[in-house]
Amino acid sequence: MPEGHVLHRLADELTCAFGGRRPRISSPQGRFAAEALLLDGTTLRQASAVGKHLFIDFEDERVVHIHLGLIGRMAIGPVGPVVGQVRLRLATDTIAADLRGPQGCRLTDPDHAAAMVARLGPDPLDPAADPDILLDHVRRLRRPVATVLLDQGVLAGVGNVYRAEVLFRLGLDPLTPAAALPADTWRALWDDLVLLMAEGKRLGRIDTVRPAHTPEAMGRPPRVDDHGGEVYVYRRTDQPCLVCGTPIRRRDLAGRNLYWCPTCQGGR
DNA sequence: CGAGCATGGTGAC
DNA sequence: TCACCCTGCTCGA
Numbered sequence: 001m002p003e004g005h006v007l008h009r010l011a012d013e014l015t016c017a018f019g020g021r022r023p024r025i026s027s028p029q030g031r032f033a034a035e036a037l038l039l040d041g042t043t044l045r046q047a048s049a050v051g052k053h054l055f056i057d058f059e060d061e062r063v064v065h066i067h068l069g070l071i072g073r074m075a076i077g078p079v080g081p082v083v084g085q086v087r088l089r090l091a092t093d094t095i096a097a098d099l100r101g102p103q104g105c106r107l108t109d110p111d112h113a114a115a116m117v118a119r120l121g122p123d124p125l126d127p128a129a130d131p132d133i134l135l136d137h138v139r140r141l142r143r144p145v146a147t148v149l150l151d152q153g154v155l156a157g158v159g160n161v162y163r164a165e166v167l168f169r170l171g172l173d174p175l176t177p178a179a180a181l182p183a184d185t186w187r188a189l190w191d192d193l194v195l196l197m198a199e200g201k202r203l204g205r206i207d208t209v210r211p212a213h214t215p216e217a218m219g220r221p222p223r224v225d226d227h228g229g230e231v232y233v234y235r236r237t238d239q240p241c242l243v244c245g246t247p248i249r250r251r252d253l254a255g256r257n258l259y260w261c262p263t264c265q266g267g268r
Numbered sequence: 269c270g271a272g273c274a275t276g277g278t279g280a281c
Numbered sequence: 282t283c284a285c286c287c288t289g290c291t292c293g294a
Contacts, residue, residue: 003275052276070276071288085288101288103277152277159275206275234275255282256276 002068004157005200007049008125013076014047014056014090014097023090028082035107036088039064044090050117050126051156063113064088069103120156124193125201131190138178138186145181146174147254149189158193162200164234164259165208166192173266174258205229209242233259 022043027036045057054074056064066088068074079096082089088099099105121137122129134155141148148154149163158166167174169192170185181189200206209230232242236259237250246263 006275067277069287070274071286072276073288087287101286103287150276161275163275257274 002052002070002072003159003162003197003200003206004049004051004123004125005197005206007052007054007068007157009201009204010074010076011047011049011054014044017076017095017097018044018090018092019046020044021092023092026089026091028086028089032088032105032107035064038062038107051120051123051152052159053116053120055113057110061109063108063110065104065106065108065113065116066099066102067104069101072100072102074099074102120152121154123156124190124197125157131187134190135183135186138181139183141178143178144175144253145172145178145189146258148178150254150256155193157197160256161206161229161231161234162193162196162208165206165231166196168232168261168265169196169208171264171266174253174260176266200229203229206231206234208232233261235259 020043022041025036025040027033039058039062042062043059045059047054047056049055052067054066054068056066058064066072066074074097076095076097079091079094082098085100086098087102087105088097090097122131122133137154138148141154143151146163146167149158149166150160164174166189170188172181172185172189196206196208206229209232233248235257236248238247240246241248241261241264244261244263246261248259249262250257250259252258
């Protein structure tokens with residue numbers, strides 16, 4: 001689940017449900033119990049997201065920093081019994097937010113939060129982000145564009161699905177060195193990520209087939225991916241490319257699965 | 269029912 | 282580059 005759009009959506013939902021209120025805070029699992037006790041009964045100001053990092057601001061300069069990692073998730077819904085390992089629960093009389101399996105959930109302060117954000121590259125979901133920072137950065141990088149897209153210090157919030165999909169949509173060979181791509185191409189990558197991730201946040205799922213160019217325009221019907229969104233290449237190994245019919249390929253790159261169409265995106 | 273895997277990141281070598 | 286962490290789902294026995 002968790003690429004940047006999930007965290008931004010979550011931040012909005014948390015602010016909406018708990019902003020300005022004093023939710024009950026607990027850690028049924030116990031691993032955040034001391035911190036939960038400290039925060040319980042204090043006012044939650046607002047939640048925000050930068051890249052894949054989620055920050056929940058409370059009064060008295062207290063900030064909860066959450067990173068979902070690969071398997072973490074936060075479920076917001078009607079209050080019910082605690083099910084499974086819940087690291088953190090925020091609850092009013094009617095709504096509960098349950099955090100499970102996060103890579104990190106820590107109590108920190110605004111300075112530390114700012115320091116973490118300072119290490120991240122521009123976030124396509126941040127309206128104030130400056131893509132020129134990205135363009136300057138990638139000019140000096142020889143690593144493959146596919147590797148660079150997942151580097152949160154270069155670009156914040158992109159995960160494995162958006163990486164595969166944006167490279168397909170722009171017809172780029174994933175192994176092209178980042179610095180070998182013209183600035184215009186990087187600008188186009190940025191612009192497409194802004195579009196796709198905003199759509200992802202709005203819909204609550206990743207759908208890369210419909211937004212910019214319709215499947216009709218590309219001569220093929222849409223396909224619905226098992227994961228709930230419509231995608232061109234992500235996890236479609238050996239299935240025909242929706243544009244040219246060539247079997248989609250998969251390989252390991254720096255420990256992550258990479259998916260691409262060898263015809264639409266050049267050799268290799 | 270157990271193994272393997274997943275949209276991520278860290279820390280040791 | 283690798284082992285490892287965390288949860289929950291799917292797949293094959």
